[in-house]
Amino acid sequence: MINYFKIIKPSISTKKIEKLRDYVPFIAIGLVILMFWMISGDRFMSVRNWTFIAQQTPVLMLLAFAQLIIITTGSIDISVGSSLAFSAFLGAIGMLWFGDVGLIVGVLAGGLVGMVNGIIISLLKIPSFVATLAMLIIVRALVIIASDGTSIYITSGTGASGGNITSVTAPWLLSMGKFPAIFIIAAVVAFSMWIFYEKTVFGQQLRAVGGNEKVLRLVGINLTLFKIKVFAAAGLMVGLAACVNLARAGAATPQAGMMMELDAIAAVALGGTPLTGGYGSVVKTIIGALTLTIVRNGLTIAGVPPSWSQVALGVLLISAIAISLNRNKIDVVK
Amino acid sequence: MEKRQTVPILTVENVSKNFGGVQALRDGSFELNRGEVVAIVGGNGAGKSTLAKIISGAYVPDSGCICINGDEVKRSDHSVSYMQTCGIEVVYQDLALVPNMTAPYNLFLGRIPTKWGIFVNEKKMREKTREVLAQLNVTTVQDLSQPISSMSGGQQQSIAIGRAIAWGSEIVILDEPTAALGPNETSEVEKLIEDVRDKHGTSFILISHNLDQVRRLADRIIVTHHGITSQEFRRDEITSDRLVKAITLGE
Numbered sequence: 001m002i003n004y005f006k007i008i009k010p011s012i013s014t015k016k017i018e019k020l021r022d023y024v025p026f027i028a029i030g031l032v033i034l035m036f037w038m039i040s041g042d043r044f045m046s047v048r049n050w051t052f053i054a055q056q057t058p059v060l061m062l063l064a065f066a067q068l069i070i071i072t073t074g075s076i077d078i079s080v081g082s083s084l085a086f087s088a089f090l091g092a093i094g095m096l097w098f099g100d101v102g103l104i105v106g107v108l109a110g111g112l113v114g115m116v117n118g119i120i121i122s123l124l125k126i127p128s129f130v131a132t133l134a135m136l137i138i139v140r141a142l143v144i145i146a147s148d149g150t151s152i153y154i155t156s157g158t159g160a161s162g163g164n165i166t167s168v169t170a171p172w173l174l175s176m177g178k179f180p181a182i183f184i185i186a187a188v189v190a191f192s193m194w195i196f197y198e199k200t201v202f203g204q205q206l207r208a209v210g211g212n213e214k215v216l217r218l219v220g221i222n223l224t225l226f227k228i229k230v231f232a233a234a235g236l237m238v239g240l241a242a243c244v245n246l247a248r249a250g251a252a253t254p255q256a257g258m259m260m261e262l263d264a265i266a267a268v269a270l271g272g273t274p275l276t277g278g279y280g281s282v283v284k285t286i287i288g289a290l291t292l293t294i295v296r297n298g299l300t301i302a303g304v305p306p307s308w309s310q311v312a313l314g315v316l317l318i319s320a321i322a323i324s325l326n327r328n329k330i331d332v333v334k
Numbered sequence: 335m336e337k338r339q340t341v342p343i344l345t346v347e348n349v350s351k352n353f354g355g356v357q358a359l360r361d362g363s364f365e366l367n368r369g370e371v372v373a374i375v376g377g378n379g380a381g382k383s384t385l386a387k388i389i390s391g392a393y394v395p396d397s398g399c400i401c402i403n404g405d406e407v408k409r410s411d412h413s414v415s416y417m418q419t420c421g422i423e424v425v426y427q428d429l430a431l432v433p434n435m436t437a438p439y440n441l442f443l444g445r446i447p448t449k450w451g452i453f454v455n456e457k458k459m460r461e462k463t464r465e466v467l468a469q470l471n472v473t474t475v476q477d478l479s480q481p482i483s484s485m486s487g488g489q490q491q492s493i494a495i496g497r498a499i500a501w502g503s504e505i506v507i508l509d510e511p512t513a514a515l516g517p518n519e520t521s522e523v524e525k526l527i528e529d530v531r532d533k534h535g536t537s538f539i540l541i542s543h544n545l546d547q548v549r550r551l552a553d554r555i556i557v558t559h560h561g562i563t564s565q566e567f568r569r570d571e572i573t574s575d576r577l578v579k580a581i582t583l584g585e
Contacts (some may be wrong), residue, residue: 199453201446204439211432218430219444220415278434 004073024323025272025287028316030293036298044301045071051179053293059185059248061082061289062241063260064267065193066114066234068285072206074213075121075128076276078262082139082239089143089243092152092174092252095168102253103173106246107239113139114235118228136261151253154246177247185244193237194282206230210277249301253284266313267292270320291316341404342369343537344389344505350399351384358384360561361398366505369535371527373542373552377581380558386507386541390424391417402505423498427510431490431504433483438463440482441497466500467492470526470531488519492526499530506530507539512547524551545577557581 036044042051045194063080070077091106098105113135120131153167156174197203205226208216217223246252265275271288273280295316299309340429344366346393351359356433359381366372374382387393387402391414396502400407402420424430431440438459441444447455447462467475475485482490498506508527512520524547530536548555555572557565557580565580 201448201452201454204435204446204454208432208435208439208443211434212430215430215432215443218414218424218426220418221444278432 002069020322022272024320025270025284027293028180028270028320029287029291029294032294032298032316033115036294036302040298040301044298049297049301053246053290053297054183055177055179056297057290057293058182058189059241059245060260060263060267060293061186061286062189062237062244063257063264064271064285064289065189065282066237066241067261067264067268068197068273068280068282069234069237070128070232071265071273071275072210072277072280073227074210075227075230076263076265076275077114077117077128077132077231077234078265079113079117079132079135079139080234080241081257081260081262082136082143083110083235083238084242084245084260085143085252085254086110086113086139087239088246088249088252088256089152089254091239091243091246092154092168095154095170096152096166100170100172103246106243108238110239111232112234114238115228115232117235118231121231122224122227140258147252147254148296149254151251153251158283173247174250177244177250182244182248187268189240190282190286197280197282202229202233206213207278207280210279214306263292266317269317272320291320342366342401343403344539345401345404346385346389347399347401347475349385349388349395349400351381351388351393351395357561359395359558361386362388362558362563363398364556364563364566366537366539368504368537369531370554371531371538371540371552373540373548373554373555374543374558375542375548375577376558380581381561381563382541382558383509384561385558385563386424386509386539386554389417389505389539390414390422390507407500418503421502421504423501423503423505423509424507424509425491425494425498425511427513431482431494434481436480437467437478437482437485437493440493441466441500443497445501452568462500466496470499471495471529472496472526486519487515488522491515491519491523495523495526499534499536503536505539505581506535507541510543511540511542512542520547527551545574549577559583 017187063084066080067077077118087106087110090109091103094105096102117132117135120126120135121128150166154169154173155169156171157169176185197206205216205221208222209226213223231314249256267289268285269275269288270279270291271284273285292313295313296309299312304312342365346365347363348361349359349363350357350361362381362385364372376382376384384393388395391412394409394412407416408421411461422553432443438456441463442459449455464479470492472489475489475492482493495506495511511527512523515523527538528551531538540548540552549569549572553569555567555569555577556563557577559581567577
């Protein structure tokens with residue numbers, strides 16, 4: 001009898017290609033570095049420039065971690081940029097009121113925004129995109145109302161600050177935003193994030209929710225509570241990013257973090273994480289954030305006008321995802 | 335026989351359920367003994383799924399009572415998690431598994447063992463998974479680091495059944511367990527069900543459209559018709575024709 005339904009087994013070469021997909025983020029960052037090195041030479045490949053990149057990346061990386069937590073469950077959070085401004089502002093206020101430890105208020109503020117996101121999504125059953133879009137607008141407006149459009153500055157204490165400028169003297173915080181310290185903080189957070197994401201029950205449940213949410217309800221997991229926790233955890237990460245950003249920028253401005261939500265999502269996507277949920281990698285997300293920073297930096301050094309460098313970033317994003325995701329495995333693209 | 339003397343593991347008495355104006359189930363009654371496979375058959379909308387969902391705890395019945403080992407389940411307790419603590423598990427037709435995760439994670443879904451409270455105890459999971467698979471005589475699942483989406487439907491359903499029995503459950507509700515599977519995988523799963531029954535003395539409630547399968551597996555067959563558990567047959571006293579007649583005409 002002829003077997004009409006003979007299964008065509010993939011040959012070794014296609015399997016190798018499958019394996020290769022896993023390394024696309026690493027290959028991409030290598031190519032990007034090589035390209036800018038060839039274009040700009042030592043102006044790009046200098047200690048000074050790499051120190052700059054090392055200072056630039058951590059904030060984006062932390063926001064991308066927050067996004068990764070949520071995207072793994074199959075949801076999305078586009079309020080992280082506004083939440084960053086809100087957290088930085090409350091962190092600065094906290095320092096005005098309670099001294100140095102008041103910075104914790106900033107981290108908690110991020111957690112609070114995340115928790116509200118989670119409550120709206122899981123209790124009111126509003127899709128995460130819409131809920132966090134609303135929060136993006138509301139939280140940004142709250143920052144502008146509360147700050148009255150003014151900024152709170154972090155000073156090193158040496159310069160005279162006067163007039164009606166609100167400022168906090170915290171030289172330690174400013175030094176946290178500079179190269180060795182910020183790099184160490186980023187490394188510690190990244191390692192903790194890796195442990196959390198790969199080794200804890202919570203981290204594995206993120207993937208399970210992204211894979212098949214209904215099943216988790218059947219086995220008796222309280223998904224309402226779980227989702228609130230997920231968004232709160234991501235919010236705490238945003239709060240942490242806000243504090244690092246406060247140290248970097250030296251001021252809590254009402255405009256802080258604008259459009260950063262898109263950068264964070266782009267970094268996660270560049271790391272080869274499908275936005276449909278269920279999968280993700282901390283290491284590749286770091287690579288994604290780094291790639292984004294390097295491309296922006298490299299294009300600026302090469303003298304490409306900012307608008308055109310945005311175009312280049314968009315093209316890079318599409319091509320990276322087109323290559324890294326195996327879309328044969330995805331039934332429906334929405 | 336000594337089985338007869340003991341209390342049935344599950345007794346369902348005059349259970350009814352309405353959805354709006356529609357009476358999905360009227361005075362459903364049956365008993366399930368230890369180590370027995372009872373099949374519930376019936377046409378679409380005959381109430382068999384409603385009955386299964388009441389037993390699994392997903393629906394609370396409007397009236398009637400359910401006894402497990404002779405103890406009545408209070409209406410206020412009636413929930414999926416309570417029924418799970420009573421040892422009732424469900425295997426669904428659409429393979430209620432998480433496709434992107436490995437066999438151990440699927441087996442331990444909702445019960446992941448921990449180290450120091452928050453970390454996953456992967457070693458324990460792997461050991462227990464191998465143990466369960468060995469108990470089930472499932473030899474085809476070797477690589478425990480692969481996501482189960484790379485396995486065949488039969489292997490996936492084995493893991494789903496493994497999950498149902500791995501935690502010492504006494505009653506497993508099989509809701510169309512082979513509807514999504516091919517013929518080879520179906521016989522694989524059927525063999526697995528018989529093995530588990532013989533080895534562990536687990537009781538099964540089988541809901542199936544496949545009458546041949548029902549006659550192969552079930553000790554007793556309960557026919558639902560228009561929301562009534564109209565008839566009950568023993569395996570040896572029923573013919574195919576008789577069964578079809580009972581399902582379609584209720585006689």
